[in-house]
Amino acid sequence: MTAAMFMSSNNNSTANLHHEASAQPTKRANFFVRALLRHFGDAEYVRTPEQIQRERTFFGFEFKPWFIVPFCVLTQFCCGSMYSWSIYNQPIDQLIYGDPQADMAPTTFYITVGSFGFTSAILGPWLERNAPRLSLSIGTTLFFLGNLITALGLHLRLIALVYIGYGLVGGAGIGSSYVVTVSVVTKWFPSSRGFASGMAVCGFGAGSIAFAKIPPTFMNIIGLARTFAIMGTVYFVVMMLCAQVMRLPPPGHNINGLIIDSARTNPKNPDHPYETEVVDDRPTIRISLIQALTSRDFWLLYFVFMANQLFGLVVISRLSNMTQSLFRINANTAATIVSIDGGFNLFGRIFFATISDLIGRKVTFGLMLGAQCIVLGFFPGTIEHHTEWAYLLISWVGTSCYGGGFSVIPAFLSDMFGPNNISACHGLILTAWSIAAIGGGVLFTTLYDYHTAQNLSPSAVYASNIWWIFGVACGGFFLIFFIRSLLRDRLFPAVPGQIFRLRIFGRTVRAVRANGFTIEILTREQEDNEWEEYLMLCIIKLRLVKNETYAQAPF
Structure with missing residues (x-):
């Protein structure tokens, strides 16, 4: 029996063997280490059958994938207002310091950017484990509170409250909302993830243009503090409405044979040197979150x-x-x-x-x-x-x-x-x-x-x-x-004495130190044979482990 036959019938077994390498909290580990490993452990949102059934409809109509796109774009549009912060710099410095060139307000933008990124990193696993509706609602609330705190800071003329409000709290809300919408839209469109995510984040860019023109009118009429209060309220209402639409595809959802709840990745075109991997409808090799975040390729x-x-x-x-x-x-x-x-x-x-x-x-x-x-x-x-x-x-x-x-x-x-x-x-x-x-x-x-x-x-x-x-x-x-x-490249076993391995123009090239330094360019057949041998070895090892476990089990 060839490894290809094993692959078609035992992929889940191979997946489980590979999955065992993921880090898990142990009783011996430090409390903080256990908490960290638990937080960044496998992130999966578990839904009840009733929840799944409810999310199949939207106001009595069958929920279609394209329903999600305009609401993700609209959410990103509101989040993109952060890029227009520069229009507030001189008015804020003038209000608080009496000098439009005080150059204190621009610091708010850098705090916002930092909070955006690091909040996204910290909350990412939590957002993945919970309903996107809840996650976006929390992000929206944080963004709203950030604008209100900023309005209070401007009313009291305290730059520290502006830093805390828009910078820390508002940045956290924007980051959470941004990640949720991108995650949702890519899961609904597995066959065109690039285009789907591109459409969503273009809303972020469009918001930066639109909100550079809108707030100045309010500032001239009602003042800075009220402008932040009103704009924050508008963002809150719009984004909360968008949150009600957010949902994940039902289990087994597929478009053109591509299933979203799969971590399996295969090349669209084996002859293309760098073709992006896509999911398909075969059994999968799942990659845990710890494995992903600690891999060389991620960094x-x-x-x-x-x-x-x-x-x-x-x-x-x-x-x-x-x-x-x-x-x-x-x-x-x-x-x-x-x-x-x-x-x-x-x-x-x-x-x-x-x-x-x-x-x-x-x-x-x-x-x-x-x-x-x-x-x-x-x-x-x-x-x-x-x-x-x-x-x-x-x-x-x-x-x-x-x-x-x-x-x-x-x-x-x-x-x-x-x-x-x-x-x-x-x-x-x-x-x-x-x-x-x-x-x-x-x-x-x-x-x-x-x-x-x-x-x-x-x-x-x-x-x-x-x-x-x-x-x-x-x-x-x-x-x-x-x-x-390619997943195959990441799992492909190293030969004794291997220094490095690259895929160039569709061919595997590796440097080996064995009886001198040599550069090997593998043929398709050589690469396939080594890959099949690796899969067979994985399956044999897994069966030995299962047999040993079965033999030791009490009956």
């Missing part, structure tokens, strides 16, 4: 995502100031450029997410990072030579890649580690975004201040500050080749 993807986001977070957030300083244009023209930049952000979220369903997530990330490496290499030259059209083109390409990374990463994680682990994995990887925003922003500002003190021209100051971002992008592009996006 490689973590740094790749951070590298992809850095340019957008650090440079594009300063686009208006940079453009006015370098090319001496007025504020209205700069605002128009920033609005166009927001359009490219939306375009990147939809475009790269959609093509990732066709060419694979790994290839898509390679394209985005490769494009950033190329344009960043030319960026200092365009700044120093004051080539405005090239400067804008590079900025907009970078923004498109930034938006694309946000939309592709949920589908990438779901493909690699299974839809049941998406909330926790996505929440943790968003801390890379927070670190890039805070750490990158501090480093950029420090270097900017240092070079400015040297009496360098604005073009020289900005040009010299680009090179470290270019280096990080190149590092991310290099690391993408070491991510084993």
Whole structure:
């Protein structure tokens, strides 16, 4: 009997054998270690048959997958208001300090970003274990309370309450709501996760554009404090209504033969070198959350995502100031450029997410990072030579890649580690975004201040500050080749003396130190034979364990 036959009949057994490697709390472990392992243990939302039956309908109609999309987009639209924080900076500084250039209010945004990322990481497993309706309701309530506390802080003219309200509490609410909606929409559309997550997160980008225009009108009429109270109430009502629609697909839900409650991943096209894995309707090898979060591939993807986001977070957030300083244009023209930049952000979220369903997530990330490496290499030259059209083109390409990374990463994680682990994995990887925003922003500002003190021209100051971002992008592009996006590659056994193994253009290449240093390029047949031998060994080991357990059982 071949391993392929074993695979079709005993995949669940192999899955269980692999699953035993997951870390579990033990009685000997420290209390905090046990709590940590329990929190990040297998995350699965268990529903009663009655709950499942109730969620099959929506106001008397059969619930369709596409029902979920507009409500996820609307939730993300409200969350995207955080990107418009810059419009509040000068009014808040003027209100509290009497100086619009006090530069204290911008700190709120960095606190919000940090709270967003780290709350998503901490609450990710909990969100996965509970109903999405409850999770989104809690996130909405936190966002509402954050706006109310901010309004109180502005009324009392205490910047600390603004930091706590919008920064800590509001950021936690935005992060929770963001992760829940992305997790839900990717589970409803297993055959087009990239496009589905792209549509959802494009609402986040659209919110940043819309809410940059709406609040100023309220501020001029009713003041800052009341603006936050009213806007917070609007967010609360809209997001609470959206929460009532949130639900997970019923067990066994499938679209075109693809089942969502499966962690199994297989290539769509075996001949494609980097084709993204998709779930199918065969028995599966499940990956526990602990296995996912402790895998080498997760942390490689973590740094790749951070590298992809850095340019957008650090440079594009300063686009208006940079453009006015370098090319001496007025504020209205700069605002128009920033609005166009927001359009490219939306375009990147939809475009790269959609093509990732066709060419694979790994290839898509390679394209985005490769494009950033190329344009960043030319960026200092365009700044120093004051080539405005090239400067804008590079900025907009970078923004498109930034938006694309946000939309592709949920589908990438779901493909690699299974839809049941998406909330926790996505929440943790968003801390890379927070670190890039805070750490990158501090480093950029420090270097900017240092070079400015040297009496360098604005073009020289900005040009010299680009090179470290270019280096990080190149590092991310290099690391993408070491991510084993296919489940088969991650489980493929190492041979004695193996140093490393890569998949290049669909072929497995490995370096082996045995009787000298050699590079081996496996044929399809060699790879299949080694994989089948591995599966057979797994099944034999599992049967031996089961037989031993059966023999020792008391009767």
